[in-house]
């Protein structure tokens with residue numbers, strides 16, 4: 001079983017032979033539209049009914065007390081907003097049905113709580129920033145009284161805010177560095193936990209790309225930004241541990257050009273000729289013998305320079 005933000009997630013996707021009925025258009029989701037099913041069926045039944053009937057009615061996800069079930073791919077549109085074939089809701093939003101709304105009760109309450117957690121994570125997955133502008137209700141598109149239970153209980157603003165708050169919570173968690181804002185907060189001081197905060201407090205670029213570079217320098221292999229790797233990196237940065245030697249400085253081959261490239265020095269012939277004259281090699285024409293001589297003379301000089309180079313930009 002897959003979990004998304006603690007919610008069980010399964011798929012019962014509509015067969016592609018039915019795309020023309022259920023989800024004919026490619027879509028890049030920009031917003032979420034929330035519905036109540038006006039029914040007392042579980043999510044698996046809602047989705048299996050959706051994908052087997054031949055009606056031009058569809059939604060992407062149904063959520064109940066047990067979890068979330070997907071019926072339509074997120075990169076295709078679904079017919080759930082009642083705003084027409086080219087309506088903004090139908091063509092740009094992911095439809096989420098919250099189950100058991102007809103009679104309410106504890107199953108409904110749990111379904112709605114699950115939907116809040118799931119939708120927040122769905123926003124992160126889809127690159128949608130959860131705001132009052134992106135978390136919409138069916139009513140916003142066509143005036144239909146949906147999600148009926150939430151509207152009847154006058155809780156739309158509360159539910160919408162709960163999704164936005166949950167989105168903020170999971171995007172600020174230190175275990176999600178890939179979505180942590182990379183802009184340094186000016187004058188901030190590091191309170192402890194986060195490597196991003198630490199780097200920001202030192203006015204060092206905390207982007208994923210730079211953390212990757214730092215991880216290499218500190219000997220952390222295959223950095224992907226996991227919480228464990230971030231903690232390791234933070235500890236090493238704080239300890240001021242000497243970075244492991246850059247791989248560029250340990251070139252052991254016999255090609256001068258490759259060596260110069262490996263240490264990011266100009267390797268064109270003019271540059272090599274200049275280097276040659278600086279090293280007392282006269283009439284440099286780029287012969288193999290001259291290159292080898294130059295390589296031997298220069299390897300240690302450049303190596304020393306490399307080790308003194310700034311490893312943090």
Ligand SMILES: [Zn+2]
Pocket residue numbers: 034035036080138146147
């Ligand atoms: Zn609806």
